Every structure is written in C-alpha cells, then in structure tokens.
Amino acid sequence: MDMQALLDFFSFADPNVRYVVLGNVLLSASAAMVGAFTLLQKKALVGDAVSHAVLPGVCAAFLFSGSKSIALMLIGAFATGWLALVAIDYITAQSKIKKDAAIGLVLSVFFGVGMVMMTNIQQSGNAAQSGLDHFIFGKAATLIGSDLLIFAILSLVLLVTVSLFFKAFVVLSFDRAYAQALGYPVRRLDLLLTSLTVLAVVTGITAVGVVLMAAMLVTPAAAARYWTDNIRRMVAIAAAFGAFAGVAGAYISYAAPAMPTGPWMVVVSSLIAFGSFFFAPKKGIVPRQYMQWKNRRVITDENTLKMFYHLGERNSHFGTARELKELINSREVAEPLLRATLRRLVAKGMLERHANGWRLTDEGYRKAARVVRLHRLWELYLARYMDIAADHVHDDAETIEHIITPEIEQELEHQLGYPDKDPHDTRIPKGGAL
Numbered sequence: 250m251d252m253q254a255l256l257d258f259f260s261f262a263d264p265n266v267r268y269v270v271l272g273n274v275l276l277s278a279s280a281a282m283v284g285a286f287t288l289l290q291k292k293a294l295v296g297d298a299v300s301h302a303v304l305p306g307v308c309a310a311f312l313f314s315g316s317k318s319i320a321l322m323l324i325g326a327f328a329t330g331w332l333a334l335v336a337i338d339y340i341t342a343q344s345k346i347k348k349d350a351a352i353g354l355v356l357s358v359f360f361g362v363g364m365v366m367m368t369n370i371q372q373s374g375n376a377a378q379s380g381l382d383h384f385i386f387g388k389a390a391t392l393i394g395s396d397l398l399i400f401a402i403l404s405l406v407l408l409v410t411v412s413l414f415f416k417a418f419v420v421l422s423f424d425r426a427y428a429q430a431l432g433y434p435v436r437r438l439d440l441l442l443t444s445l446t447v448l449a450v451v452t453g454i455t456a457v458g459v460v461l462m463a464a465m466l467v468t469p470a471a472a473a474r475y476w477t478d479n480i481r482r483m484v485a486i487a488a489a490f491g492a493f494a495g496v497a498g499a500y501i502s503y504a505a506p507a508m509p510t511g512p513w514m515v516v517v518s519s520l521i522a523f524g525s526f527f528f529a530p531k532k533g534i535v536p537r538q539y540m541q542w543k544n545r546r547v548i549t550d551e552n553t554l555k556m557f558y559h560l561g562e563r564n565s566h567f568g569t570a571r572e573l574k575e576l577i578n579s580r581e582v583a584e585p586l587l588r589a590t591l592r593r594l595v596a597k598g599m600l601e602r603h604a605n606g607w608r609l610t611d612e613g614y615r616k617a618a619r620v621v622r623l624h625r626l627w628e629l630y631l632a633r634y635m636d637i638a639a640d641h642v643h644d645d646a647e648t649i650e651h652i653i654t655p656e657i658e659q660e661l662e663h664q665l666g667y668p669d670k671d672p673h674d675t676r677i678p679k680g681g682a683l
Contacts, residue, residue: 254504266503269510272400273495276453277514279404280462281469281491282411283449285484286442288470289422294349295334295443297463298356299450302333304363307454308370319399323451330447333359403452407445411484418442419480457511464515465491472522475529494518546593548651553590554599554617555624556580557609558678567614570606618678624650625671625678626661632672633665639672 261267287296303326310325311317333355340351411418420428421438429435446466453462473486498514527534556579561567576587591607594600599613609617627646631637653661662668671677 255500258500258503266499268397269502270496270499272397273499273510273514274492275397275400275404276457277465277469277491277495277518278488279407279491280449280453280466281473281487282484283407283442283445284466284468284470285473285480285487286411286418286422287446288467288474289480290442292446293463293467293471294352295337296446296450296466298333298337298352298359299330299447300454300462300466301356301363302359303327303330303451303454305329305359305366308363308366311370312366323399323403323454326451326454327447329359330451331444334443334447400452403448407449407452410441410445414438414441415481415484422480457514461511461515465494465518468515468518468522469494472518472525475525475532490518490521494521544651549586549590550594550597550599551616551620551651552580553582553587553594554609554613555620557600557607557613558617558621561609568608570603570608572606575606620650622678623653623658625675626658626665626668627653628673629665629668629671629677630661642672 257263258266261270284296287293306325306327306329307322308325309329310321313325314321336355337348337351340346340354341348346354417428417433417438420431420433421435421442425435428438449466450462453465457465469490470483470487472490473483476486477483494514494517497517498510498512501513501517502508502510525533528536530536553576556576557571558567560571560575560579561569573584573587573591576582577584591600594613595602595607598610599616600607601610624646627649628639628642631642631645632639669677
C-alpha cells in the first residue's frame, strides 16, 4: 500500500476526490438503506430488473436532449425503471408467468433495447455521445460538483422519506396482512417503496452503472442482516457498509487509476458480505459452527457423567472407580471420543483419575445427578401432562435434558409436586455430595 497515496487521498485536498468520495457515499448509503426493505420483502430481483431497465431511459434522454445532462438522464432512467416494474406486475397479473420469470423477461428485454439504442447512438457520429457507455459499468471519476448536488438532493429525498414512513415500511416488510389490519394503505406504501427503489437505483447508475447497481442495493443490506435482529440497526449498518464500500472503491481507483471505481465498490461490498456470512457474531457460519461444536462437547460431557451415575445406581456406590471397558459397555460410544471426554472432565474437576479407572468427584456427582434429575422430571412431565406412554418418553428427555434452565427446572418440580419417582418408578435424584 502506498502510504503517500493514502495520506493524499484522505486529506481530500483534491476537489475531484471530494466529489467522488461524497458522491459514492451518498449514493451507496441511500441505496443500501432502501435495499434493506427490498431484501426483507424478498424483492431483491426487482432491484436487478430496475437497474437493467434504466438503460433505455438514459439513451432516450440523450436522444431527446442531444447532450449528457445528468438531470435529464436520471429522469429518463426513473421513467423506464418505473415502466419495467409496471410491466412485471402486469405480466404477473394477466398471465400464468411467475414473478421471477417476468422479472427475467422484462430485465432482458429492457436491457436489450437499451444496448440497441446505445449502439445506434455510438454510430450516429454525435460527438456528445462520448462517455455515454460509462452508464453501463459506471464512471465515478467523472463526477463533478453539479452531479454531487443532484445526488445530495436525491439522497436527502430517500433519507427523509424512509425516516417518515419507517414504521409503516417495517410492518409492511414483515407482515403485510397485519399492516392491512392496522389500517395502513398497503398498496400506496408498496407504490412508495417501489418508487424509492427505482430512485435509489437511478441515483447510483452514474458511478456504479446499470449492470452493478443492483449489487449496491442488496449486498450491504444482506450483510447487515447477519449482524442484528433489530431493523433500525440493520438499516443503519447497511448504510454504513454501503458508505464504506463507496469510500474504499474511490480510494482503490485513486491509488490505481486503471481500476474502475464502481466495480471495486461492488467487490468491497461483496467482501463485507462474505465476511459477514462467515464471521458475524451468532449468525455467521464460523460462530454457529463453533457454538454447535461447544454444544456437542457439553452434551458428550453430560452423557459421560450420566454413565457414571447410572453405573453407581446399580449398587448405590457412586464413588467407585470405573474402568474404560465398563464405561464402553454401559453405553455405545467410540473409545477415542470417550478417552478425550474423560481427559476433559478430569481437567474440569468432574472426575478423578485412579490406577484402576476414573471416579466422580463431588462436583461431578452433583452435575451428573442434576442431568439425571432433569431427564426423569421431563419424562414424568410428558407422561403426566402430555399423556405419552412411559415407554415413549425416553428419547425426547434424552434431548431436552441438556437445555433445561434452572428456572424451568424449578417450575417443573413445582408443577409435578416435587416428585420422588419418574414414570418408570425410578428414584429422581436430589443432588448433594457423594
């Protein structure tokens, strides 16, 4: 990394850098904010259709004005983006074509028409058409002060509208029927959210391009979904991810001029998304796998302690040392796994190692007794309150015994009247020392 380039970039001394960075932040953050609701409504493909459908509007605006007026092109793009959504709804309502097929059909037709118009313009000899193809993949480096003003206005419109209708959008996104029951004008809200989606896509086509703008709409929102269950935080995180991708894309383009800004914004946004998919706390793949691994170890440890308790119940000698062969015979378990579990329980102070085997410590006995107690309480609860036969309750209790909290344990004992025996007439342990 060129440190001087980094310092020069973040000094924002160059006006062009200021325009590009601020423009990227505005368009990507506002698009991500709207994209959060698009994602929650499972309409991610709609953004892709709109982003491709705006190209003929851009070309039509150029043919009408004869110049690359950003304002006129955005108006043209908004018009054809809206027309595409109307076409999708019409095809879905008036034919047997499903919505995903209708989206693919409209997307390809509109983009194909746009490419035909673009080719015609490029072959027309009009000198003003130079650079018009940047709308396909974007060209953030061409942003100027007047463009920034337009982006600022559009982003402000998006921000204010989302803020005003935030609660309504949340209800609509999660439960449409409930929104209707509350008296919300669902169709009008749908219309408004669709308009915001089109506007968000249109805002970003100058920098990111029609091909990649759908990614900036959905990807930051998809990444944010992994970090929180709170919708307000999700929208804020999505906007932050989008803004960071905008700054990072601008810096990479600044440090390596051959690198285009728009595609790098999408790449950075995608890297954030993949990082979130794998490493976000609680919901990320790696933390979930780690939690599952920890849970499996807890279950294995408790089942092993339970083996010692069951063996001790046979002759009421819970402190007797048990050999490895005796443990394996009492419950089918792989020897390497059992050895590793025994070592772990010794390290935790649940077991003691002796020359002729392993024995429960006082702490290990209390833990083993509690697991057995939970198992038998749950069996009794199923038999008494669920009318399940006594010989059918074991498997369910085998699973639930590992996740019953102390609060649930107390409630079970209270509901069952502090019983002494389970459905099999076996004593329910009370805990205590050896």
